[in-house]
Structure formats: structure tokens, C-alpha cells
Amino acid sequence: MKNKPICYVPGREIPEVFSGVPSFMGLPTIKTQEDLENSDIVIMGVPWEGINTNGPFTSAEMGTKYIRKASTRYGGYLPEFDIDVFDHFTGGDMGDVAVKNGDYDFTFNSIRSEYKKILDANKFPIIFGGDHSISYPLISEFAKKYNGKIGVIHFDAHMDNMEAYGEDKYARCSPFYRLYEDENVNPKNMVHFGIRGPRNNPEGLKNAKKFGATVITGMEVKIKGIAESIKKAIEIASHGTDAIYVTVCSDILDVANNPGGPADPCGLTTFELSLALYECGKARCEGFDFVEIYPPQDPNNVSGHVATWMTIYLLAGVTQRKFNL
Numbered sequence: 001m002k003n004k005p006i007c008y009v010p011g012r013e014i015p016e017v018f019s020g021v022p023s024f025m026g027l028p029t030i031k032t033q034e035d036l037e038n039s040d041i042v043i044m045g046v047p048w049e050g051i052n053t054n055g056p057f058t059s060a061e062m063g064t065k066y067i068r069k070a071s072t073r074y075g076g077y078l079p080e081f082d083i084d085v086f087d088h089f090t091g092g093d094m095g096d097v098a099v100k101n102g103d104y105d106f107t108f109n110s111i112r113s114e115y116k117k118i119l120d121a122n123k124f125p126i127i128f129g130g131d132h133s134i135s136y137p138l139i140s141e142f143a144k145k146y147n148g149k150i151g152v153i154h155f156d157a158h159m160d161n162m163e164a165y166g167e168d169k170y171a172r173c174s175p176f177y178r179l180y181e182d183e184n185v186n187p188k189n190m191v192h193f194g195i196r197g198p199r200n201n202p203e204g205l206k207n208a209k210k211f212g213a214t215v216i217t218g219m220e221v222k223i224k225g226i227a228e229s230i231k232k233a234i235e236i237a238s239h240g241t242d243a244i245y246v247t248v249c250s251d252i253l254d255v256a257n258n259p260g261g262p263a264d265p266c267g268l269t270t271f272e273l274s275l276a277l278y279e280c281g282k283a284r285c286e287g288f289d290f291v292e293i294y295p296p297q298d299p300n301n302v303s304g305h306v307a308t309w310m311t312i313y314l315l316a317g318v319t320q321r322k323f324n325l
Contacts, residue, residue, distance in 0.1 A: 021064075023093035025071045027310070030094035039083075039092030041315065042123040044114060046130040048099045048107055053172050063293035063304075064096055066260075068129045070304035073245045078316050081278075081325075085315045089325050094118075095249040097232060102245040104170045108137040120144045124318065129291030132160055134249045136175035142245050143184035144285045151189040151237025152179070152243045155252040155273065157196050157218070158254060159204030172292075173201075187211035189241055191233040193276075194218045194252045196266050218266055226268070230276040234283045243286040246277065248294045248310065250303055260293045260303025270306055274313040279319020288314055291312075 012024060023029050024043040028262060045064030049057055050110065069303035083258065085091075097114045102107040115138055127138055135154075143150050154160070160304050161180065165171035166248045180187045196218030208215050214236050221229040239242045250261035257270050268276075293303045319325065 022068055023222075024068050025074060025076070025091070025129075027091045027093050027125040029073050029091040034123050036117065036123065036189060038090060039123060040089040041091040041126060042121075043091070043126050043128070044132045045096035045128050046099065046111055047096050048130045048134055050104065050131055050133045050205065051168050053165055053171060058131075058292075058294040059296050060292055060294055061099070062131065062295045063130060063291070063307075064128045064248050066293065066295040066301050066304040067290070067307045068093070070301050071308040073305070074308055074312065075166050075313060076315070078312065081316050081320065083316045083319050083325060085312065087316075088319050089124075093316050104133075104272045108170070111137040115141050115272055119312050121158070126315075127287075127289040127291075128307065129289060130290045131172040132146065132156075132247075132249050133170055133172045135289055136170065136178045137288070138161055138289055139173060139175075139179055139185065139247070140182050140209040141247050142243075144172065146188065146241075146286075148184040148242045149240065149242040150193065151239070151241045151284070152185070153233050153237050153244060153246050153278070154190065154192050155194055155247065155248040155268075157190065157194065157262070158200055158249070158251070158252040158266060159208060159215070161207045161213075162190070162201060163203070163207070166282050172269050176213075177207060178209070180213070187213040187312055189237055189239060190214065191216060191232050191236050191253055192223055193229070194268055199262075216323065218268070219270070221268065222266075226275055227279075228278045234279065238284055241284070244280065244284045245287040246280045246285050246314065247288070248273075248277070248290045250290070250307070253306070256304065258303055260295060260298030260301070264290065270309065273310055277314040278312055278317040281314045281319075282321050283317075285314065285318060
């Protein structure tokens with residue numbers, strides 16, 4: 001038989017990595033260009049974990065499966081705003097991009113290629129990871145679409161802007177340094193939001209200052225309030241730009257709100273993050289990713305549910321903006 005099951009064969013094709021995984025929220029699956037054209041909102045997964053920067057691997061690549069699994073419980077209606085996203089938008093799930101363990105070049109090229117299809121079709125992309133390294137190729141392609149006139153709001157406990165991790169310049173602690181260097185990204189329109197705690201290297205703040213990126217610390221958010229803080233972030237990301245990309249690491253949330261992510265205290269509540277993302281959606285957000293969920297440490301998949309909720313709140317803001325609701 002062709003493509004028979006066999007071990008240790010590079011290039012062997014495996015059509016479905018995870019069998020029986022539902023589509024996000026039970027949306028139609030995207031198999032053809034026609035399916036893509038019929039979907040206003042497009043879900044894509046990136047089941048990737050690159051090098052780990054502390055201890056054993058986290059199984060972040062399983063996040064795409066567990067977010068989808070949690071999502072089937074929900075619809076697109078939010079009573080707080082009396083908005084149902086899918087009264088106004090169609091949606092579809094194109095599945096996971098191809099990845100190759102340990103191979104950044106193959107995986108990042110795969111991300112760029114599939115993501116470009118969504119952008120070229122003028123669809124709203126929702127991407128689930130995976131570790132935070134995937135935001136580099138995603139935002140880099142997003143910036144090309146908008147001819148460099150983009151802002152970035154990066155929700156995270158950590159700067160993720162180290163020049164490299166040892167010799168690895170694409171590690172999960174380095175995507176925003178790569179974006180600082182990207183010819184289509186202006187760091188002055190980048191905001192690192194919610195940064196906090198002792199799991200930050202001093203070079204991170206120095207690098208942000210060096211390139212002109214803004215840092216809004218978790219302490220500042222708590223003291224000034226989420227409404228004022230996100231307003232400031234949106235103003236910076238919007239200045240002279242045509243679109244905003246929003247990227248969320250699960251550890252923007254306090255450890256009490258994020259059992260399936262890094263154990264980082266002093267973070268946002270789910271309410272604070274939902275409000276911030278809703279406001280981003282109402283602004284110029286045209287691209288979104290949610291990364292760094294570790295299913296093995298979260299037996300009830302709480303963080304998968306949280307990721308789904310946060311996505312819907314962002315999309316409610318997008319819906320309100322695009323349909324003048």
C-alpha cells in the first residue's frame with residue numbers, strides 16, 4: 001500500500017494528526033478554496049512547541065486540540081452586549097498547519113503559507129497555538145498585508161523579546177525581538193501589556209526601550225485600571241496604522257485563572273482580559289492569536305474554556321465595529 005504505517009521515515013504523510021478533534025465551536029471545516037471564500041472568520045491551529053526555556057516540554061502543541069474540544073459547548077451570543085457574532089459573520093475551521101518537530105524552517109514556512117491564504121482572501125484570522133514563537137511568522141505576514149502600517153498589542157507576563165535563547169533566535173522567548181527587526185513592523189506601534197514578575201530577564205526591558213516599544217506593566221494595569229490601560233495601548237497601536245494584531249499568551253492571566261498555563265501570579269482576571277479584548281475588537285483588530293496552553297497540567301481543561309471565551313469577547317467587539325451595532 002502507499003504511505004503505509006512505518007516508523008522513522010522522513011516526509012511520511014499523516015493526514016490527521018489528532019483523530020476525532022471537533023472543529024472550533026462546531027463550525028464548518030474548510031477543505032477547499034470555496035469553503036474559505038464562504039467563511040468570514042477563519043480558525044487555524046499551529047500545534048507547535050519549539051525549544052523549551054525551562055525544564056521539560058509543556059505539550060503546548062496539544063493546545064489546538066483542547067481549545068477546540070472545549071469550544072463545542074458555546075455559541076457566539078453574549079448577553080452583555082446583546083450581540084451574536086454568527087448572526088453577522090460566517091465562520092470555518094481549516095484545521096492545523098503542518099509542522100515538523102524541531103524544524104523551525106519547515107514549520108514557520110508552513111505557517112506563513114497557510115496564513116497567507118487567509119489574509120489574501122481578506123478573512124479574519126483566529127490562530128491557536130502552540131508556543132509563542134509562532135507569533136513571529138504570523139505577525140510578519142500580517143504586516144506585509146497592511147504594508148507595514150500595523151500596531152501590535154501583546155498580552156503577556158513576559159516580554160518575549162530576548163535576542164536569542166543561546167543560539168536559538170526563534171525560541172518562544174524571542175518572537176518580538178524578531179519583529180523589532182522586521183522591515184514591515186514599527187516597534188513604536190508595539191505594546192507589551194501586563195508584563196510582570198521575576199520570570200523576566202533585565203535585557204527584555206532594555207530591548208523594548210532600545211527599539212521604542214511600549215511596556216505597560218501588570219502593576220500599572222492594576223493601579224490605573226483595565227479600561228484606562230487598554231485605552232492607552234490601543235491609542236499607541238492605532239497611531240498611524242491601518243490594523244492591529246492582538247496576541248495573547250495565557251499567562252497574562254493570574255495563575256488562579258489559568259491552571260493550564262505557566263504559574264505566574266499577580267496577573268489579570270478573566271473579566272479584565274475579556275474587557276480588554278472586547279475593546280481591541282472595537283478598535284482596529286484584524287488578527288488574533290492565543291498561545292501557551294499546556295493540557296497535561298489542566299485535567300478539567302479550564303484554560304481551553306477560557307481561551308474560547310476570550311476569543312468570543314474579542315469577536316463581539318469586532319462585530320460591533322464592523323456592523324455599527
